Amino acid sequence: MFARALLPALLLLAGCSTADGPYPSKEIRLIVQAAPGGTSDTVSRVMASLAEGPLGVPVVCENKPGASGALAFAFTVRRPPDGYTIGHAPVEIATVRSLGFADVGPDDMALICMVSKTPPALVVRTDAPWQSLDELLDAARKDPGGLIFSNSGTGSIWHFNTLLLEQRTGVRFTHLPYGGSSPALVSLLGGHVDAAIAGVGEVVAHVQSGKLRPLAVFDEARSSVFPDTPTTHELGYEFGAPAWSGFFGPKGVPDDRVAKLAGAFKQAFDSEEWKELCLERGMTPVYLDRDAFRTFALEQSDFFAGELPQLLRMER
Amino acid sequence: MTPDLLVALRAVFELQTLGFLAVGVVLGAIFGALPGLTATMGVAVLTPLTFWVSAEQGLAMLLGIYAGAIPAGGIPAILINVPGTPASIATSWDGYALSQRGQAGLALGLNAWMSLAGQLVSIVFLAVAAFPIATFALSFGPAEYFGLALFGISLMAGVSGKHVLKGLLAGCLGLALATVGLDPMTAYPRFNFGIADFLDGISFVPVMIGLFGLSEVLTQISEGAGRTQTAQADAKLGRTTPTGEEARRIAPAAFTGAAIGTLVGAIPAAGGDVGSVIAWEQTRRLARDKEIYGKGSLEGLSSAVAAANAAIGGAMTTMLTLGIPGDAVSAILIGALLIHGIQPGPLLFQNNRPFVFTLVLLMVLAAVLVFLLGLLGARPLARVLRVPNPWLWAGIVLFGTVGAYALNNAVVDVWAMYVAGVIGFLLRRATVPLGPLVLGLILGPMMEANLRRALILSRGDWTVPLTRPIVLFFLLATVVSLASPFFRRKSA
The missing domain is CATH 3.40.190.150 (Bordetella uptake gene, domain 1)
Known part of the structure; x- marks a missing residue:
């Protein structure tokens, strides 16, 4: 730890004399x-x-x-x-x-x-009524703002994907920001929100333990971890920001x-x-x-x- | 069950595994005892080293660090009034008072005993009630977190000692400082004066080091404690073990602390720092001799230490049963286990029971090792008190500076530490208690963000959260906590 803290200082000293010679030295x-x-x-x-x-x-x-x-x-x-x-x-x-x-x-x-x-995935709890992205979107159209999505923070990449989904499909959700994907997914697991968008790697453990179901992966090609989950491009929505x-x-x-x-x-x-x-x-x-x-x-x-x-x- | 246990026993009682555990405990003790170096940091930095050993050995080292850091954090809290980790803030209240009275030995001894008790009680909870505790933790939504934070903040009056009004003012200052940084809902910058370094708010650990460490140094200098060279040089270490009569008095406090610590630790995002303050205040409230709390109460110290340590078992319970981190350390542990192909969660209990047993055994062994280390170390460590004061002060400033920088590798944190030190010094001169300020700083963000989340969920209707039993419980507890001083005065 001390090495980690002192290193910058030492490097600064060392940096005074280097410039030529083979890189890296x-x-x-x-x-x-x-x-x-x-x-x-x-x-x-x-x-x-x-x-x-x-x-x-x-x-x-x-x-x-x-x-x-x-x-x-x-x-x-x-x-x-x-x-x-x-x-x-x-x-x-x-x-x-x-x-x-x-x-x-x-x-x-x-x-x-x-x-x-890392592509994003939209996940819901396994006890949720929606089996596909279109079913979820239908539900959202009937009740604008009624479905609640937790996300990893306003302006974060996964929140941005939730906003893109709204924009490209014309539905409205309610957004619940957390400080990172982990608490956002905990909120979904605890039944406090309806769905969440997070990185494939962040949800894979909860999917394997049978707690969450991925409805779509926001990418062009299918994810190797979720080979059975359709992508947004397959479903006709051409968007997704990895x-x-x-x-x-x-x-x-x-x-x-x-x-x-x-x-x-x-x-x-x-x-x-x-x-x-x-x-x-x-x-x-x-x-x-x-x-x-x-x-x-x-x-x-x-x-x-x-x-x-x-x-x-x-x-x- | 028995064959699983045998497999686990064989995995644990292997020379290498025990060696890694011992190395972890010692490293953890060093990380914990130095302010600014936290258990989280120790586990994170050493996680990559465990990729090259077996899952059991790697886990032994990481659990050792975790179990070693929290008890060790209490040592500087007791000896020099500088909490080594946020979990030992409440330890300093009675611990430092005891060591000033010449009972440093007893305080350090109790720190070791109660760390053992807290960790073991929480492991028992984990063994018998893992799934109910985890379900309880998962039921915490935004409204429940708001209730918990509000209840924690209502303890401000209790931790203020004699100066309740000044304590509440300090608490408001803490809450105000907690609003600096990006708005938790809209990510709009607040009170950062255009400085990017404050976008994530004021880092808590440097402020803690400044408020407790640096301000203590400044106070001692201003009181002329340096002229006498070593004010405590003649102070005897005293005995390290409590008498039988003391042990009987302490036992209920320790158990209360351990139970509260386990539950609070199990809730994600609330750990030993919040748990030990709540435990200390609850023990004080139930006690007859309330006025000696904060002035060297053995029960107060025991409750705080037991709770800080029990939070470990609580956090591990949530991690193992749900695959959800109960705190920052267990979040990193999940990552380390994944690398070894072990997925924490309900399936772990079905598919890999020997591993669960191994883990629990390692936790028990780590707790015992830390206990022995703490008891054996009490005497040599207490020599710190014989170091001439100027040397001790220089050491605190040096370690505080390095610790504040090492946390995020940010110079701004070092400045925050110094500014907090000067403010803490001025507040102490004005007899303003610092405990409430820290409570406001820790709980402010939790309270604000979760109140706003709860209101988003209820579409702005503030009555909806009231229909949830846990929220109602916390709100009633808050009312009782705020109203009880008035009733007591009337009946007296």
């Missing part, structure tokens, strides 16, 4: 935008330990949670662009600016690569260093350990190289900038 800091223990943290720690081999230097994770990740992103993009401080890039890099938390987005970053995607995980550095990291980092993460991505973790956590392993990830992240950022303020206003 010292420890790399990976800033994680969430608290220890969650999906972002696990993805970062596992990826970091797998990338240490090819890079030949330790990759040390440091958690800086707060404001949906805005604090960590703003901190990381202001570090020297030498490739020794990088960050975990979740979907929130494309939303925090639209939410007004901090003026930071993918255009301030040197994106390295993307490694996974969560994702990637890595970035401050804007201006030299191209060869980004390439070196991307190469190491690609090797980590190809490992058995990574595939196993994805399977356990309900993530889809998807690799996007730096250019593809950049295009994707900028597209997402534009998409959220266009949709989020309007959808949130509708609700507020």
Whole structure:
């Protein structure tokens, strides 16, 4: 723990003398935008330990949670662009600016690569009367605002998907925000709300124990964890905003260093350990190289900038 | 059942498993005893290490950390009035008073005994009533959480000692500070003055370190305690075990504490911090000698420590039976178990009974190990009191600063710690009790968000929550708690 706290100070001292020589020649800091223990943290720690081999230097994770990740992103993009401080890039890099938390987005970053995607799933309790998404939507049409959806927080990616569902199908729900998916799902399990939208990996355990039923996965292709659950695209509603995980550095990291980092993460991505973790956590392993990830992240950022303020206003 | 138990016994009594458990307990004790380093952090940081060992060994280490951190958090609370974890805030009220009276040994001894009692009682609850307790926990909706938080806040008067009005003012200050950050319903920034670091509100742990730790240092300096070098240097450690007569007096308080701690711990999002304050206040209310609570009451200390530790078993009950975290530590434990292919939840009790037995056995062993460590450590630890005061102060400031930073790796938390320290010092000079301020800060967000959720669910009709029995119980308890001082005065 003390090492973790002292490390930044030591690195600062060490940073004074490095610049030339082969990269990497010292420890790399990976800033994680969430608290220890969650999906972002696990993805970062596992990826970091797998990338240490090819890079030949330790990759040390440091958690800086707060404001949906805005604090960590703003901190990381202001570090020297030498490739020794990088960050975990979740979907929130494309939303925090639209939410007004901090003026930071993918255009301030040197994106390295993307490694996974998590589609959202709509779940109800197994004792609920609705067997399909259309039955649920019919019920919602008969009683606008009567069905209550818990979500992981106003402006969070899963809340955004609930708003998208309303917008694209023309129904109205009542939203009950919680501080994260876990309490939102507890509220559903306890019978206090009617349905919830959360990441596939977050609901899979409750589905397997027979407590929750997934009605739809908001994606194009079926999820490997719920092969029997239809997707929104199959049902004729072409929408769905997944969560994702990637890595970035401050804007201006030299191209060869980004390439070196991307190469190491690609090797980590190809490992058995990574595939196993994805399977356990309900993530889809998807690799996007730096250019593809950049295009994707900028597209997402534009998409959220266009949709989020309007959808949130509708609700507020 | 018996073969399952045998399998579990064989898994637990293996040299390596016991070794991992011992390592976990010692690490947990270190994390718990240092303010700012919490049980949550210890379990989270060491979880990746357990990927390379068997499920039993990994779990042994993580459970050891959990079981070791909470009792150890009481040690600095007793010796230097700085709670090592939020769960030991109530421990400091009577514990520090005892050690100032020269009974540090007895306070540390009771901390060890009551930690053992609290953990064991909650494990018994887990063993005999896991599913009823879990169902109770799941029945907590927004209205019930609001009721619990309101009841907790009504205890402000009780934890204020002589200065009730000043205590209530401090409580309001705590509630006001709790409104800083994103609005829990609309995610609109409130009172953050455009500073992104305050979007998630003011972090609680740095404020706690400042209010209790730094302000204690400033108070001692201002009272000139440094000139005498070591005010407590001559203080004897005293005996560490309670006499038979004391033990008889303490037993009911300890059991009350353990029962309250188990139930509160089982409720997701409410843990040992809330549980021990409620337990302390309930024990005080039932006691004859109310006025010595907060001034070194053995019953008060026992109840608070037992509740803080019983919350562990409560949280584990919810986690094991429902697969739902009862607190932050069990949330991380679920992640660690998943990696080993073990899914907590009702199916675990059907499909993998030996593992459930293993886990319960590990919890019992961890509790016993922590107890032995605490009893053996009481004497050497109490030497802290013989350290010259200036050194002790420097140590508190150093560990407080490192702890506040390490929590979120944020410099703003260090500033929050220092500002809270100065405010705490000024409030103490004005004889304003700090307990209510902390209660407001812990319970304010829970009360606000859940009241608003409950009103969304009832479409703005405030009478609907009143029809729910648990809510009604808490509201009546709140009324009794607020009204009882007046009735007592009349009859006296």
